[in-house]
Amino acid sequence: MPFTIDFLSDGHVLEWEATVDGAVATERDNYTPRFYVAPRDPAADLDLTTLQSVYDQHPDVVATEMDARRPGFRRDEEAVLAVDVAHIDRVTPLARQARQLSDYPVGDLACFNVDFSREFRYCLETGADPTPANELSTLRLSLPVTETSNDVYGELTVAGDTVTGSPTDLLTAVQGALDAHDPDVLVCSTSEIVPTLYEMATDAGVDDFSLSRWSDVDYQQLASRSTYSSYGRVGHSPARYNVPGRAIIDESNTFFYGETNLDGVLDLVSRSKKPVQELAWASIGNVLTAIQICEAHDRDILVPWNSWRHEFYKPMGTLHDADRGGFIFAPEVGLHENVHELDFSSLYPNIICTRNVSPDVIRCDCHSDRDDVPGLGYSICEDRGYLVDVLQPIIDARDEIKAAIRREKERDDPDEDRLAELEGRSGALKWILVACFGYQGFSNAKFGRIECHEAINAFAREILLTAKQRLEAGGWRVVHGIVDSIWVTPDLDVDDEDRENLETLATAITEEIEIRLEHEAHYDWVAFVPQRESDAGALTKHFGKVAGDDEFKIRGIEARQRSTPPFIEAVQRDCLDRLDATRSPDAVLDCLQDAIKRLHAGTVPVEQLVERNRVSKPLEGYSQNTQNVAALKRAREQDLAIHPGQDIEYVVVDDEKSSRERVALAHEEIASYDASYYETELVRAVESVLAPLGWDRTEIRREIAETRVPELSAYTNPAKN
Template identity: 85%
Template sequence: MPFSIDFFDDGRVLEWEATPDGAVATEREDYTPRFYVAPRNPDADIDLTTLQSVYDPHPDVVATETVARRPSFRRDEETVLAVDVTHIDRITSLARQARQLSEYPVGDLACFNVDFSQEFRYCLEEDIDPTPASELSTLRLSVPLTESSNDSYGELSVAGDTVTGSQSDILSAVVTALEVHNPDVLVCSTSEIVPTLYEMATDAGVDDFSLSRWPGVDYQQLARRSTYSSYGRVGHSPARYNVPGRAIIDESNTFFYGETNLDGVLDLVSRSKKPVQELAWASIGNVLTAIQICEAHDRGVLVPWNSWRHEFYKSMGTLHDADRGGFIFAPEVGLHENVHELDFSSLYPNIICTRNVSPDVIRCDCHDRDDVPGLGYSICDERGYLVDVLQPIIDARDEIKAKIRREGNRDDPNEDRLAELEGRSGALKWILVACFGYQGFSNAKFGRIECHEAINAFAREILLTAKQRLEAGGWRVVHGIVDSIWVTPNPDVADDGREDLETLATEISDAVEIRLEHEAHYDWVAFVPQRESDSGALTKYFGKEADSEEFKIRGIEARQRSTSPFIEDIQRACLDRLDTTRSPDAVLGRLERAITELRSGTVAVDRLVERNRVSKPLEGYTQNTLNVAALKRARDQDLAVHPGQDIEYVVVDNEKSSRDRVALAHEDINAYDASYYEVQLVRAVESILSPLGWDRTDIRRELDGSRVVGITNWS
């Protein structure tokens, strides 16, 4: 089966199949992509022959025909117009014409199967599984930041070897690597490497340079670079390129390859029908949608171009009850001994499957029941399509996790096999994580807000059931959020009156039909208060795993991507001290030594590098933040840093307000601002000691020898 598919302007399509001896191309000239048009309202009396008469003579239309399809999961088969198109690039413009015809009132017609990515469309329409039949060979090309905005590279990493020199030297190294590795996949630190290498070849007069496997076509630009916003977070989407015969994975624009590995990518390729290149740059929601589209296609259901699902009517009281999130049991701030963490396995996906929560069956017309607790929504007895989408993924991940445990328990585990299994498990995990939130996403092809509300309602009931049963069994809940509960033995219950935790978990699992797993046992867990409040922060905690040297850390500086290695190392050292001594004084002693090291100027500057995401263009900032100073330095050096990308720097003089506050990580840095990093150190140690009642003021006073100790400090 083809692992990569190329499209040319003249309508030709190339299917590339991986074999042990290299990729083999099959050329096709008869592919005609298709979209559909149907009445938006099933009860509307709309004649499609007028539309057909418009399309038939159109030069970009190959043929039209009326066929029976389901315009949505809640509609039966109807007569719709199928339009076969000469080229995949013509679909959107032709579909737009259907919605603009004066012969039909605005909004009467809806278009379907329009906005598919090109390789995915081809695999869906031609019933092709793009999972490679043989192992894919790869070649990695990487360029340092200092070269990334240059029109010509003086340094390039080729298959792990750094190559420097003239344009001809670098191009020669790339050509040699292509011959040696014959890669099916080019893994690039940035996709801009592709056009830049061709520009270098032109400048150097190297006429025979090519990354392509198909003569006469070097590369194609598929999309320009862009900036986007998702859930309040700015992202950068680089330009995308295609090289015939090879899939490109852009490390600056890939989620699944970055979070898992090539095995994780290939697992999702087989489930989504998105070939490697498209899967690599796709978002979680994009891949989840593709899997849903495959299920819809199998059921004869068309995919709407734009989502137009209205929200079902609900009373103000129901809206109030429905507009709530998952279960939250506020954490008890402090350090708790002998804590157990219990997690429901894939809670939200399993709620969808065990309760049949799906957009096509929620609040059905055939039942009038109170199936959803607290909301009164009915759920049809007919199996929803979303269950058929998610259940195979849940089962597959459970099976993979079991294999990981078996492999990991072997005396001589196969590390390559473990990496493969962990990559696949990680990829499936992200799909399961996103499936709940996507039901409330306004642009989801098949989502419905009532599903989102129902899943939360079931989750709240399940967690409350678990909490009540655990407490009845002699355990005290110290924290609970969404799908996890932390418990410790209730001191008011005698040991012989307390029920076994594993037995309780099994009983709860049977009662709610979702497995409650014993995730971990901790010698102790500390829940951190909010910065400006005594209330517990929901996602900030740390603890020492029992019978292990490992700590579990969530939310504090050591887990934050912007934290410098030095601050992270000191915070982890303070955790070790707290575990060994349970003494704030011992933690402060470690802090004092770190401050002394900072002030002496002996900390290596590469351990002080901070990494922050750029949220907007330089001109869009109104405050002189550290990011702004770093962006100004980058601009002075002609470095391209776009919104959504990271920038790395060391703070050298935080008292200044100009670009001299920082130095970029690649610069020659001789000094740093010790006072700035001292503040960061104190903040990090505050996270460790705040569960014990210390704040940064107490820490400063203790360091200065002026802290007033009250009677409560010894309780």
């Protein structure tokens, strides 16, 4: 079971297996990756012999053969050209040549099994299981932000110990830690640590420094850094590096390791056949795609290089009905007492599995006269769809893990390590289940289909409406509902003895719908926040006090926003405590006034006022002098590289300025801050708390102005002294 796989320049492959005594390498010299070429249209009568003869003469091609495979779930077995390649890096260039031959009209040929990541392809084609047989050892290397752009580091944290000094001092510390721990996984705050350490070793004349377990290769660069846009959001992908014999996890470029832990990563390794290193940098969609590719491979289905699924014909009326999202019941703005939250367990994945919604069976030809999808008239074949086989094991596994978590927490002495493992695995599976629905509508999805996306939404709307009607008939009033969750409170027009028990109702709805409706939480009260410029309720902003607990559930407001400074978050949470204890706006305003006094007195630590914002474009791309621009100017002045898609952290020191003096970067020595600016941010945060009670920003400021005791400090700004 190799936990990492290396590809050498001569075409040989190294499989690294973790053992109790360290990692053992097995060298393979007979691996030849394979891709396929077939007619795009199954009805086309194309002769592939010309293409085969071209590939037979290519020096990077080991062999070709005509094979019988299925180029899609809706296609039967047919003749395709299989091409075996000498080196894994030559697969894509060779596949691209199939599109350039004048003997075949453009668009008539399609390539399959082309754009797989390297280690994943190897595991898929050879049957190797990348799940480690033994526990992996790790070593963490991290840099302070001030060192990230330097060619020579002056400070580096190695296995938790901060090392400063000359390059030789740092290299000696790293080499010593490698020798002592012999880690299978290098966890780096940035992958740029790898090439920089080697450059430092070369410049310092340290010949015996090496991160690698294979003496012939120090490291390899797998990809350059890049900036991308996804759903309107700019992201940054750092350069990726490989060190033979060790997996690298780049903390600046990992979703699953950051959101879960190594246990969560390893759970998905076993399901996706993507080894640790590739799983760590992969996106949710990338991992879901890998799991689906594994299922397609098991069914002997080829994977298209580019998706070209046409949308089935629909009348205008069907287009209108299908182009709708999930269920939304507008929240009743205000503070509601005695509220219960009910959630359908993994609603969309369970709809897929219980209703057999899958790209290969939706709108099948064999049942075209059936109306299986409510309101849309789509048919669904009785054959089991492949997507069900992909998701059902994940749903079942997560249910089992959640049950194990509950049992562990109920113990008198819970095992914290065991809990961390279970919660990491549960979290990783949750993200896959969250993504499976949206993937069906993604234009570049390997196997997605928009009709599946539409059908899932149609079933979801029907399910939530059924639940709403059943709850209301049982004596409960729905105060909010969105996608898979419903908030209810007792209907005061119904006598207590006539109101059905909520647990009994949930069980009855579960049996009718065949998807478990769970009682998520009971709240002493829940407040639904209005939109900023409207009296209508904001769909995703609410907060509430969990009954019998000191915990608040918070969604959408400042305390849950990643850019909010810690001080603003803490004050908002204090305001929630005051509101819970008193139900009084005055108590909340007292909390606000106290925070404002501390701000103007200059007693708030500057590290509690750090804002973190994402950079969306290069400095030259901004036309307005925003705070981000000021921060980017300061970063450039200090030779710090901040790329689009990365975060920048700063404190606002004088918001009236438009130059780089407007802010100070978080790592700088900061003497003062702009109290007036942070006061405005405080008022905004408190408005979120009081808005459900009918207060807006204007009223809050008026009340503060009337009750504030004038002091000299109230008229001075510590940033300008």
